[in-house]
Amino acid sequence: MKRGQKKTDRAPYVIGMDLGGTKILAAVVDGDGRIKAEAKLKTRAGEGPGAVVQRMEEAARQAAQQARVKWSAVKGVGIGVPGPVDPEAGIVHHTPNLQGWEDVPLGPQLSKALGVPVYLENDVNLGTLGEHALGAGRGTRDMVGIFVGTGVGGGLILDGQLRQGFRQAAAEVGHMIVMAGGPVCGCGQRGCLEALASRTAMERDIRIGLAAGRESLIPKLAGKGPNSLTSGVLAKALRRKDPLVTEVVGRAQWYLGLMTGSIVNMIDPEMVVFGGGVVEALGDSFVAPIRVTARQHFIQRTGVESVRIVASQLGDHAAVLGAAVLVRQQT
Amino acid sequence: MKRGQKKTDRAPYVIGMDLGGTKILAAVVDGDGRIKAEAKLKTRAGEGPGAVVQRMEEAARQAAQQARVKWSAVKGVGIGVPGPVDPEAGIVHHTPNLQGWEDVPLGPQLSKALGVPVYLENDVNLGTLGEHALGAGRGTRDMVGIFVGTGVGGGLILDGQLRQGFRQAAAEVGHMIVMAGGPVCGCGQRGCLEALASRTAMERDIRIGLAAGRESLIPKLAGKGPNSLTSGVLAKALRRKDPLVTEVVGRAQWYLGLMTGSIVNMIDPEMVVFGGGVVEALGDSFVAPIRVTARQHFIQRTGVESVRIVASQLGDHAAVLGAAVLVRQQT
Numbered sequence: 228m229k230r231g232q233k234k235t236d237r238a239p240y241v242i243g244m245d246l247g248g249t250k251i252l253a254a255v256v257d258g259d260g261r262i263k264a265e266a267k268l269k270t271r272a273g274e275g276p277g278a279v280v281q282r283m284e285e286a287a288r289q290a291a292q293q294a295r296v297k298w299s300a301v302k303g304v305g306i307g308v309p310g311p312v313d314p315e316a317g318i319v320h321h322t323p324n325l326q327g328w329e330d331v332p333l334g335p336q337l338s339k340a341l342g343v344p345v346y347l348e349n350d351v352n353l354g355t356l357g358e359h360a361l362g363a364g365r366g367t368r369d370m371v372g373i374f375v376g377t378g379v380g381g382g383l384i385l386d387g388q389l390r391q392g393f394r395q396a397a398a399e400v401g402h403m404i405v406m407a408g409g410p411v412c413g414c415g416q417r418g419c420l421e422a423l424a425s426r427t428a429m430e431r432d433i434r435i436g437l438a439a440g441r442e443s444l445i446p447k448l449a450g451k452g453p454n455s456l457t458s459g460v461l462a463k464a465l466r467r468k469d470p471l472v473t474e475v476v477g478r479a480q481w482y483l484g485l486m487t488g489s490i491v492n493m494i495d496p497e498m499v500v501f502g503g504g505v506v507e508a509l510g511d512s513f514v515a516p517i518r519v520t521a522r523q524h525f526i527q528r529t530g531v532e533s534v535r536i537v538a539s540q541l542g543d544h545a546a547v548l549g550a551a552v553l554v555r556q557q558t
Numbered sequence: 559m560k561r562g563q564k565k566t567d568r569a570p571y572v573i574g575m576d577l578g579g580t581k582i583l584a585a586v587v588d589g590d591g592r593i594k595a596e597a598k599l600k601t602r603a604g605e606g607p608g609a610v611v612q613r614m615e616e617a618a619r620q621a622a623q624q625a626r627v628k629w630s631a632v633k634g635v636g637i638g639v640p641g642p643v644d645p646e647a648g649i650v651h652h653t654p655n656l657q658g659w660e661d662v663p664l665g666p667q668l669s670k671a672l673g674v675p676v677y678l679e680n681d682v683n684l685g686t687l688g689e690h691a692l693g694a695g696r697g698t699r700d701m702v703g704i705f706v707g708t709g710v711g712g713g714l715i716l717d718g719q720l721r722q723g724f725r726q727a728a729a730e731v732g733h734m735i736v737m738a739g740g741p742v743c744g745c746g747q748r749g750c751l752e753a754l755a756s757r758t759a760m761e762r763d764i765r766i767g768l769a770a771g772r773e774s775l776i777p778k779l780a781g782k783g784p785n786s787l788t789s790g791v792l793a794k795a796l797r798r799k800d801p802l803v804t805e806v807v808g809r810a811q812w813y814l815g816l817m818t819g820s821i822v823n824m825i826d827p828e829m830v831v832f833g834g835g836v837v838e839a840l841g842d843s844f845v846a847p848i849r850v851t852a853r854q855h856f857i858q859r860t861g862v863e864s865v866r867i868v869a870s871q872l873g874d875h876a877a878v879l880g881a882a883v884l885v886r887q888q889t
Contacts, residue, residue, distance in 0.1 A: 398824060
């Protein structure tokens, strides 16, 4: 501990990064978990892993420049990756959103380029770690993070530590089954939470409604493309009380509530934190009905209110802040 | 450790008890986790908690006599209770199978009667603890126990320790939802695993089939009463390839497999152990299809075979042995 402290004094900054399908986010984070400055670059995944790793280096150096932090004051870089990783070896196994990424040694490559240690972790695990250390979950011992966006991901904090699991595969909340025989999921199975409550699932159900002639503001609010039905568009439609969107989002909230109830019945944590693009756009009004449904399903009726079910406090920065926490834990 | 060891030498025996809706089981267990002798008495829950506590005392003393163990050589008693307990205060909150049990101070009462420390825990938690310490789960770090009988219960071992949870309510596997909108459960909610895969659920579905005129051996094999469709009867019907029973049990196995997949996707343990009356009667042939379905649903495809999904090794004695382990851990 003391040795670590000394090091911190000399190199008090870490860089947290979030490697997304469309953008790379890099943030310089100080010893108090505050973001000093950040840089954003397009991922351009189509150019292949090599080019993306170069742009990640660029984003990290740009963020340091923005923060007026000398590179020698950066003690390490943490990266949230949208898929399974081998944290020990620094390898990205594969990512559904970055085509061509198969067992890429991102950690060693970026560490060589930047001259500092680089640590990887799944982005939702880091989002959970960030919320636990610096956000909604501060001070809790056991916490579950559920992130609702294009997919549904999760993270699990037990005894204050991120749980990796026996095969580094814990907290895959999106692929827990909430409706046996339900709709086919991107993973190929049926009835996963992700197939019922992700933004993708909501978009599917809204388009089914539109195709059947349901009235809705969506054709006016959203463009025509396959990714035009963003979380922001959903938020606008809800504010205007669009009946189709209200119905579809309400159903997703019901399934999220059922699963939250199931997870609480299994893990019995102190807190469940909801984050991700949908939650960021819709805020606590998205979480409130989930809370009601979840609590209805707690089998232990003692202390129902004591289990907090809340929205993320770090929003879009949960993963970069979690990445910064990861670096501090490792060095 | 050394102090504990010394104590063990002087009083090397503990008594593990299982308080069931129909019978009280007491077993004298030595320092190696071996059962020296046991005693069984009827619960006669209708006579009220006071009479049941007296019979528990009798069962404990009978077991010691059977084992030719002086009472002074008994260092403590552990009890598995079919419902939620307060382990610290030794209170049984309530049990669905023992009418009139509301906040009964079983621990203090029995401790006073027997003159030794008494420890309580939920019976499925103790079954899981027993399998982990002395049965199928020996040597695992993280293990889930799932017990299929009249209901479906569970237990969770993380980092080698029984997980109690924030509200002492962890591992309520039977009330995780596997089919949103599914059949009504005893708990009042819909689609819980218990409503789809307990012996009670199987009995319901078999009776629905019979009422609709389905051919089956069940009317010959089982009596007419509400509890006549025992696990033993199910086993007999399966051995004779009864089509209705085969279909209904197969469906229960499917749901158990889905939930096991979900639990592995969340917890990522090394092992899932199946126990309880149904598993005891049907053995590994009951677990094999569950294993296949569960593995199909693992989202992490690396190391699928490394997650062991197995039948209990301790059978009916899982809870009493777990109760003995509990006493050794506490004293």
